[in-house]
Amino acid sequence: MLNAMPALPTASGVLYLHGFNSGSASPKAALVCEACEGLSLPCATPDLPHRPDQALALSEAELAGLGAAPMVVGSSMGGFLASVLAERHELTAALINPAVAPARLVADWVGRPHVNPYTGEHFRVEDAHRRALAAMTPASVSPWRYLLLLGTADATLAPQDAWQLYRGARTILHPGGDHGFSALADYLPAIMAHGGHALSAERATALRKEPNDPNQSG
16 A cells, blocks of 8 residues: 655745756746745745855745745756755755756866856856765655656756656656746646645736746756
8 A cells, every 4th residue: 555645734935946057037937936926925036156055055044034834946956956955954845857966967067157147147167066066965855745847858957867866756747848848837836736825727827928938947
């Protein structure tokens, strides 16, 4: 007989964590915030530093203003950070094409210059990024905490890797979905339901009509 999943708490607020080299003004961050606004639910979407340890510290600080049981929503590298927070603080989380084994991922980026399209910041990925990611990677995850949203045509991160790591999590596969998960508005009711909130059909329909940029991973 299968063991029942533990009951999830009703989210007291939502922390949205954008992907690598993205920002709080990204289309997905805006959609999550507007969904929360329709539910009168506190929402934080910080601009995360490019250094993973600094991004994690800022994310943990943001949790304090979101009540006793915040839900964390993260995209790509933000999905990894959301997992770190969920495991450390026993939180509920929704992950959109999350990065898996990010220390291995950024190893190929060391020395490469980047410009953040939202903040204009110029920086280079250093080996310190890889070491920080390796140090904060959870030894294991608790699948019952998570709602996993995967685009089957993600050309940046292999969806099979996330499927394997979070096996047993509530999972939504979006056929043909890209890394930017441009269909996010369609799945906001499921994300909010994971946090114990019902997004009205009228509000969900309105959000679907708002523009989203399929090229942004944030």
